[in-house]
Amino acid sequence: MAIPFSYNLRNLKVRYTTTIMTALGIGLTVAVLLGILALVNGLRISLEVTGNPRQVLAMRQGSTSELVSFVTQEQFNTIKFLDGIEQLDGEPMASHEVVSIVALPLRGTTEDEGNMGNVNIRGLSPMGLRMRDGLELVEGRWFESGKREVVVGQGVHGIRANTDIGDKISFGRGDWEVVGIFNAGRSAYNSEIWTDGNLATTDLGRGSSRSSAIIRATDEAAALAISNRIKEDQRLLLEGRLERNYYEEQMSSAAPIQGLGIFVAIIMAVGSCFAAMNTMYTAVARRAREVGTLRLLGFSRWSIIGSFVFESLVLSLLGGVAGVLLVLPLNGIESRLGNQLTFSETTFSFQITPESIAAGLIFAAVMGMIGGLLPARLAAGKTILNSLRGS
Amino acid sequence: MPAAIQLLNLTKEYRRDSFAVTALNQVDLTIEQGEFFCLMGPSGSGKSTLLHLAAGIDKPTSGQIVVLGDDVGRFSDKQLTAWRGENVGYIFQTFNLIPVLTALENVELPLLLTGLSRAARRKHAATALEIVGLSDRLDHYPRQLSGGQEQRVAIARALVTDPKILLADEPTGDLDAASAKDILEILTVLNRDHGKTIIMVTHDPQAAKHAHVVRHLEKGDLLPEGQLPEA
Ligand SMILES: Nc1ncnc2c1ncn2[C@@H]1O[C@H](COP(=O)(O)OP(=O)(O)OP(=O)(O)O)[C@@H](O)[C@H]1O
């Protein structure tokens, strides 16, 4: 039988200041890791749920985003009659859309405070609206065709100023009135402002060319075929890709943050390991005579190692739990991330999942194991006599 | 019945680089079962070394140690641990209780290595504490006990596995006269009524009076019976 756990738990309690300090250090590391995971998760969810697997996004060849793409009326007319396109009320499900950006200050600030962020403006047709699933009007009403009206995604509404109903947003040739707030679930559309496609196109002075075309195929295989047809047609000079893939590519904007975050977490983890190790070395040195006594009473070297590693594990898991508690309030908080590809920002909410909590706790446990192993080996490696002498 | 402890031409040297210290020099000694044996001698004369060897926590340079008929030198570390648990209880000058465990839990520790149930362990531990007169202190932590009480808990812990031999290294060295007297009283009872062989190291001539046999060490040499170190 092993040395009782209460021996370790009570020792942690007896030196509670050290325990708290060390656990907090580990907790901060776990918090950083979880924060990063929550951000990446939130962003991934936001971008993953955007786009229908049956929809194809067509843009000019070489365009990385809708913002820098052109699709002429002629091109749109060609692709909207391709085979395999879903029909709705006798019309092909295709939407010719214009995308632009408008800079808005953060909520509660004004323009000259330098808190401006670019928000996507999307001009789309009634068919375009019908091609987005899960839309929901939260407040006000949808924009009317031919009127200078916009509806604002909930994500934008949450963090950007001038987006309340009745506010005026200025782009193109003048002001546009906010008439509604819409919710597009957790998709990237939540980070956009939508308006009438025809009016926006003329207003933005783009002649008959818009930014992109979205087409819905009858099924996923047809979607793939359509995207290939568009790509291969030499006259079109367009690129077709699955809408889903497009938004997944946008995830790359999270890569640097994810990389940096994980880098910081690793450095902190090494630090936390040393903190745990230091704490455990001190414990081992203080309790050398206890170790000698336990060995003399018949406890094996392995039970000594197990005991100290267990103690370190409890210490680090305490830290892990503290870390989780520290980041939990972040869960669901709206945030935003500028995107290098589209120049506009995506709003998303931090998502702390059970998986990432488990990952954080395992991370803490690994730190504790590593931090505890060397001191435990030192304690167990000595002869009984040397331990008893406290040397 | 084998002798409790037999030391045959036992020598222990500590080597440090060039010079060596002879802690025990060709010691021959037989302690019979049931004896209360007292070992005296000046500081550094090798008393603790002798106890360590008898307990199997140190290895002799040469010679043989036979405890209850077993040649301790032949045991592997693992066998030694098991053997020690069964046959030898060790009592320290500084008690060496585990501070975060209660009196009862401290005494229960050695029993965790046996197959006893929790209830049986508790019962044995409580009995051992009763023998040393601490039935009313089961749930006290070491820091809540006096030195004499701590040493009594330590004796109960050495006793709880019911070993034949108790080794005590200056068990009264850290205690006031009254507590020392209590401890010696307990050891006497354990020897007389419970048949324990006791080997006690002490500096205190009063303590030595409780023993049947008193022998002296001087610079590693075991002096003949009745002979005291010079000076
Ligand atoms: N680990 C060691 N390394 C070197 N020398 C040692 C070691 N342990 C003991 N000695 C030496 O062996 C001799 C006997 O030591 P021991 O501890 O047995 O003495 P003692 O009789 O118990 O003394 P005291 O009454 O002070 O406790 C001493 O000279 C001591 O310095």
Ligand SMILES: [Mg+2]
């Ligand atoms: Mg000594």
